[in-house]
Amino acid sequence: MLDRKFILDNAAIVQENCRRRGASVDVQKFVDLETRRRAKDTEVQDLNRRANEVSKTIGQAKDESEREARKAEGRRLREAKEAAQKELDALQAEIVEIQKLFPNMSHPQAPVGGESAAVEIRRGRAPVPKFDFKPKDHVELAQSLDLLDLEAGARVAGHGFYFLKNEAVLLELALQQFAVNFLIGRGYTPMITPDLARNDVLAGIGFLPRGPETQIYSIENSDLSLIATAEITLGGLLTGQVLDEGQLPLRLCGVSHCYRTEAGAHGRATRGLFRVHQFTKIEMFAFTTPEQSDGMHDELCGLECEIFDALAVPYRVIDTPTGDLGGPAYRKFDLEAWMPGRGEGGAGDWGEITSTSNCTDYQSRRLDIRCKKKGEKGTRLVHTLNGTAVAVSRALIAILENNQQADGSIVVPEPLRPFVGKERIGKKFGELGRSP
RNA sequence: GGAGAGGUGGCUGAGUGGUCGAUAGCGCCGGUUUGCUAAACCGGUAAGGGGGCCUAAACCUCCUUCACGGGUUCGAAUCCCGUCCUCUCCGCCA
Numbered sequence: 001m002l003d004r005k006f007i008l009d010n011a012a013i014v015q016e017n018c019r020r021r022g023a024s025v026d027v028q029k030f031v032d033l034e035t036r037r038r039a040k041d042t043e044v045q046d047l048n049r050r051a052n053e054v055s056k057t058i059g060q061a062k063d064e065s066e067r068e069a070r071k072a073e074g075r076r077l078r079e080a081k082e083a084a085q086k087e088l089d090a091l092q093a094e095i096v097e098i099q100k101l102f103p104n105m106s107h108p109q110a111p112v113g114g115e116s117a118a119v120e121i122r123r124g125r126a127p128v129p130k131f132d133f134k135p136k137d138h139v140e141l142a143q144s145l146d147l148l149d150l151e152a153g154a155r156v157a158g159h160g161f162y163f164l165k166n167e168a169v170l171l172e173l174a175l176q177q178f179a180v181n182f183l184i185g186r187g188y189t190p191m192i193t194p195d196l197a198r199n200d201v202l203a204g205i206g207f208l209p210r211g212p213e214t215q216i217y218s219i220e221n222s223d224l225s226l227i228a229t230a231e232i233t234l235g236g237l238l239t240g241q242v243l244d245e246g247q248l249p250l251r252l253c254g255v256s257h258c259y260r261t262e263a264g265a266h267g268r269a270t271r272g273l274f275r276v277h278q279f280t281k282i283e284m285f286a287f288t289t290p291e292q293s294d295g296m297h298d299e300l301c302g303l304e305c306e307i308f309d310a311l312a313v314p315y316r317v318i319d320t321p322t323g324d325l326g327g328p329a330y331r332k333f334d335l336e337a338w339m340p341g342r343g344e345g346g347a348g349d350w351g352e353i354t355s356t357s358n359c360t361d362y363q364s365r366r367l368d369i370r371c372k373k374k375g376e377k378g379t380r381l382v383h384t385l386n387g388t389a390v391a392v393s394r395a396l397i398a399i400l401e402n403n404q405q406a407d408g409s410i411v412v413p414e415p416l417r418p419f420v421g422k423e424r425i426g427k428k429f430g431e432l433g434r435s436p
Numbered sequence: 437g438g439a440g441a442g443g444u445g446g447c448u449g450a451g452u453g454g455u456c457g458a459u460a461g462c463g464c465c466g467g468u469u470u471g472c473u474a475a476a477c478c479g480g481u482a483a484g485g486g487g488g489c490c491u492a493a494a495c496c497u498c499c500u501u502c503a504c505g506g507g508u509u510c511g512a513a514u515c516c517c518g519u520c521c522u523c524u525c526c527g528c529c530a
Contacts (some may be wrong), residue, residue: 042486059454378483
């Protein structure tokens, strides 16, 4: 959410920001309603104050008749206050509905425009591979090596679900181990989070459960939903808290499953593991002071690069344009891995594997997470940031497709070998075995 | 799932209808004393929002908040209903 006062004081700037982000919000209507709300709020406060004053004098009334007279006066004021309050509540509800639609403000350096305005700001260390044979896509590779069963996934849970098998299981676990260990070394506190969260936590992070276009699976007869990312649970972790600024930034790393309905996404780039309803993700999350968030955003992006450099996956980093930022992000960097099996006729293409966002105070305002400097008066809203360390399903695509060999085997990235127990995935599970 | 107990300021803990935003202790901040430290003593110490105030600080003032939401009442930490959470015991389960 944006701050109401900020919107009111900067209506033109907010309007322009909405335009750049492709969000149609009626700023003028918001301003009108908010102006009326403020007047009504003053009225309610005034009536309430007067009613309180009268109530305080009743205990000290001299006699019964004066007591009764004051009670009547008090009753009259309370009723007037209640009536005004009702109008205020109605205005408030209407305003919040509009307020929720405002996207966050945008970083001044974020490129303005739609997808085509994306700016490449960095390349990974590993070069895009050149194959002297026709590379396969990850579905072919995985099926020939007996690593993946999409048909069984569909039988059990429908399209978009899958079974991982054999070394793919080891790879998934290895990616988790590798990423978590790496982040622990960088001062991140590892956490395994709930895979479900309350709907108001979802909404605080910026997800809309039960909407028509929702990405979220809801649990029937409850106010719980399956999380789409551990960003939701990690962000919700400190709801309502006031943090000591001396302890910031807080660096967390969450392990969770992620569930996404992918409503309306059928038909485009849905082959294999690229767009699935469930996957495992190692997520970074940070709470910072307002001054720290830009620096922390660079840190998160840097860590994502280190991870994929270590895995020798070729990638580029994109500074996401305003039109693609979504609601909560102030700025977003995406890592796009080279995926040889993607694109027209298997020519290869870039596919998003991680993403890191600085959400400034957009999430903390709704979640009410503040920070306070010792000895200073008042609190400020913290800034929240998130970044993908490893989204396992997409990392698997990049690893399988980039590391494939002419004989159809897959070379295991060096940092994963201790966990997978072999250097190469061949035709048969256990073919190369673990060394004794 | 069943039974019981409970949720009050940074913490402990009193408070069962009227200047109670709340006794007391601990902690913390300031001061006195002291060669230094400690102790002792004195004073201060919840948060959020609005206004005085055109900008910052200080100060003053009002409102809201005793888990959350509703109800009763002129008035609720206190009475009633619902929800959530915590703890104990029993059952069940990985």
